[in-house]
Amino acid sequence: MNQSKEMKTITLKEIANQLELSVTTVSKALKAYPDVSKKTRDRVKTLAEKLNYVPNSFAVSLRMQKSKTIGVIVPETVHYFFSKVIDSILKEAEKNNYVVILMQSKEDYELEKKQIDLLLNKGVDGILISLSNKTSNLDHLKKIQALGIPLVLFDKIAKTINCSKVKIDDRKSAYEAVTYLIKKGHKRIAHFRGGLNPQNSIDRFLGYKKALLDNDINFDSSLVYLCDNDSDFDDGFKNAKKLIQDHGNNVDALFTMNDLLAIGALNYLNSVNINVPEDIALIGFSNWFMSSVVTPTLSSIEQNGYEIGEKSAQILFHEIDCKFKGIITKPQQIIVDTELIIRNSS
Amino acid sequence: MNQSKEMKTITLKEIANQLELSVTTVSKALKAYPDVSKKTRDRVKTLAEKLNYVPNSFAVSLRMQKSKTIGVIVPETVHYFFSKVIDSILKEAEKNNYVVILMQSKEDYELEKKQIDLLLNKGVDGILISLSNKTSNLDHLKKIQALGIPLVLFDKIAKTINCSKVKIDDRKSAYEAVTYLIKKGHKRIAHFRGGLNPQNSIDRFLGYKKALLDNDINFDSSLVYLCDNDSDFDDGFKNAKKLIQDHGNNVDALFTMNDLLAIGALNYLNSVNINVPEDIALIGFSNWFMSSVVTPTLSSIEQNGYEIGEKSAQILFHEIDCKFKGIITKPQQIIVDTELIIRNSS
Numbered sequence: 162m163n164q165s166k167e168m169k170t171i172t173l174k175e176i177a178n179q180l181e182l183s184v185t186t187v188s189k190a191l192k193a194y195p196d197v198s199k200k201t202r203d204r205v206k207t208l209a210e211k212l213n214y215v216p217n218s219f220a221v222s223l224r225m226q227k228s229k230t231i232g233v234i235v236p237e238t239v240h241y242f243f244s245k246v247i248d249s250i251l252k253e254a255e256k257n258n259y260v261v262i263l264m265q266s267k268e269d270y271e272l273e274k275k276q277i278d279l280l281l282n283k284g285v286d287g288i289l290i291s292l293s294n295k296t297s298n299l300d301h302l303k304k305i306q307a308l309g310i311p312l313v314l315f316d317k318i319a320k321t322i323n324c325s326k327v328k329i330d331d332r333k334s335a336y337e338a339v340t341y342l343i344k345k346g347h348k349r350i351a352h353f354r355g356g357l358n359p360q361n362s363i364d365r366f367l368g369y370k371k372a373l374l375d376n377d378i379n380f381d382s383s384l385v386y387l388c389d390n391d392s393d394f395d396d397g398f399k400n401a402k403k404l405i406q407d408h409g410n411n412v413d414a415l416f417t418m419n420d421l422l423a424i425g426a427l428n429y430l431n432s433v434n435i436n437v438p439e440d441i442a443l444i445g446f447s448n449w450f451m452s453s454v455v456t457p458t459l460s461s462i463e464q465n466g467y468e469i470g471e472k473s474a475q476i477l478f479h480e481i482d483c484k485f486k487g488i489i490t491k492p493q494q495i496i497v498d499t500e501l502i503i504r505n506s507s
Numbered sequence: 508m509n510q511s512k513e514m515k516t517i518t519l520k521e522i523a524n525q526l527e528l529s530v531t532t533v534s535k536a537l538k539a540y541p542d543v544s545k546k547t548r549d550r551v552k553t554l555a556e557k558l559n560y561v562p563n564s565f566a567v568s569l570r571m572q573k574s575k576t577i578g579v580i581v582p583e584t585v586h587y588f589f590s591k592v593i594d595s596i597l598k599e600a601e602k603n604n605y606v607v608i609l610m611q612s613k614e615d616y617e618l619e620k621k622q623i624d625l626l627l628n629k630g631v632d633g634i635l636i637s638l639s640n641k642t643s644n645l646d647h648l649k650k651i652q653a654l655g656i657p658l659v660l661f662d663k664i665a666k667t668i669n670c671s672k673v674k675i676d677d678r679k680s681a682y683e684a685v686t687y688l689i690k691k692g693h694k695r696i697a698h699f700r701g702g703l704n705p706q707n708s709i710d711r712f713l714g715y716k717k718a719l720l721d722n723d724i725n726f727d728s729s730l731v732y733l734c735d736n737d738s739d740f741d742d743g744f745k746n747a748k749k750l751i752q753d754h755g756n757n758v759d760a761l762f763t764m765n766d767l768l769a770i771g772a773l774n775y776l777n778s779v780n781i782n783v784p785e786d787i788a789l790i791g792f793s794n795w796f797m798s799s800v801v802t803p804t805l806s807s808i809e810q811n812g813y814e815i816g817e818k819s820a821q822i823l824f825h826e827i828d829c830k831f832k833g834i835i836t837k838p839q840q841i842i843v844d845t846e847l848i849i850r851n852s853s
Contacts, residue, residue: 230608237594238593238594239587239590241585244585244586244590248583251609251611260608260610260625260629261608261610262576262606262608263593263608264607265597280606283576394796394800450740450797451800451801454770454773454774454801456801
């Protein structure tokens, strides 16, 4: 091990000296980092081959640079959807002989930034992240890319960064759920939306709105309730109370941004003897396990957390593998299918 | 960085040569590993001081040996209790500037063994583990200790290994729940127990049994149902069906090993119009979030996953800190309090 390391160090220096480049540039060129020009990369590779830096010591040096560790950042671990994502990421990592450093941003942008720095300091080979609801500045993600570290966003992505992404079609899924309610004869359909920032919250709202408009139902903004960044059980309970105060029985259905909001709302409606689905039909989003055991059972959209984690990890490991082989990859965008699960609440 | 590394390497060798010891032994002695005798440790430290290996380069070398990484193994990540444990471990790690490599054993002993090896290869500074239900041979844990790596067991512990442990008093908690049912007038109390191997499953069963005996109620083994290693919703549903087939209405209460079993049982009882709590009172264990939103709401025992994770991590970081300072610590056993939460099911 030590000997290979020394051989590598000497040879890198030799290449650097002969080409009048820095050792860093040579090292980056051999690893096909995007911030080294193709011309420089080619010069380095040609000389590396000439000096017998390939095939063996080259392979060894590349192998030695791998930390066999990836970093994963999710907003929350106490969260059914993300726990399924983590489950499948861990499984894929194991298959690839990788370990996973797990972090949670707690929906805190500053913490997310700090965590990225920590992961970069640890020398991880790649990073998987689902962004916090408060993330809008993406410099910390651009930093990962500038270092040539593969990056895959999942679920809570940002549109304006050019990397691989794995998500569902939030707009289409919401559209289907609301269309189902309309087909069942509902016209006064309320929506509990998530915060203003997260893309999935925006897209679910837009899907809701489009379903109304496509079916000639007036969009009434007073039926849309903005939930705070947690969008949890208490939020659902509180907003259901407001909804009934505001609209009495002039509302016949409710579509929520997630299942926790729906179950909070259900709890309030049950507590004041408003019948679900007879008085108000209800559909959630994400299909948490508990949705199948509440009374009445909750209709929801299966978000396939398991598949989202699996696909994200597979793409990341592919990109890591290509990088260490010097192959440049193009970002992929994967849309994972969802499924509307109809239970007793609608 | 590189310079300090080299200084350290040379000095370690010098000490080793002068004392006719291996570099490994010297390194271990400086880190106060228990497998190096006190005599050798003292000889090494004396010479290290003489050669000016202290205070600065010593501190640097110690600092450099830290990976600032701990390993955490849980049986499952898609699990409300463990997700709370992970939440608080991550928080403690962050406070201590540590990162966490997370693994799940999936209740598989061979996998757990392999994961320990992986963590040791990664050079983690300490390991937190909740054992798989199938773990009875503890050689893999002894290996961690032989290497002088701090180890803390939590929740699913093994009695026969001498390390720090954080858990609840399962026997006492179960005893309290069953005593509550008895005080409410129930006499034919069934129990859905977990597998035969896990200590917490054994202890909850023993607490159940003792409560009966202390209250002069005959222990009837036909009222105890053995659940398989998953002890999940389906298991609860299936065993509730069996319970009613076996005992008809000659059973008036049920205490289960966990909430998923209780909610599975509740689902079966609801489906055949057996009223909870009127016909059969029900108490679960662990107080999963969903227990507060099912109908009727489920009585349970709050297991304080958050506190268990927090205490375990605090002890581990304390032991790591002591180790790197050359202070030998004694294993601690912490019992975290539980609380019987009475809701509508009992």
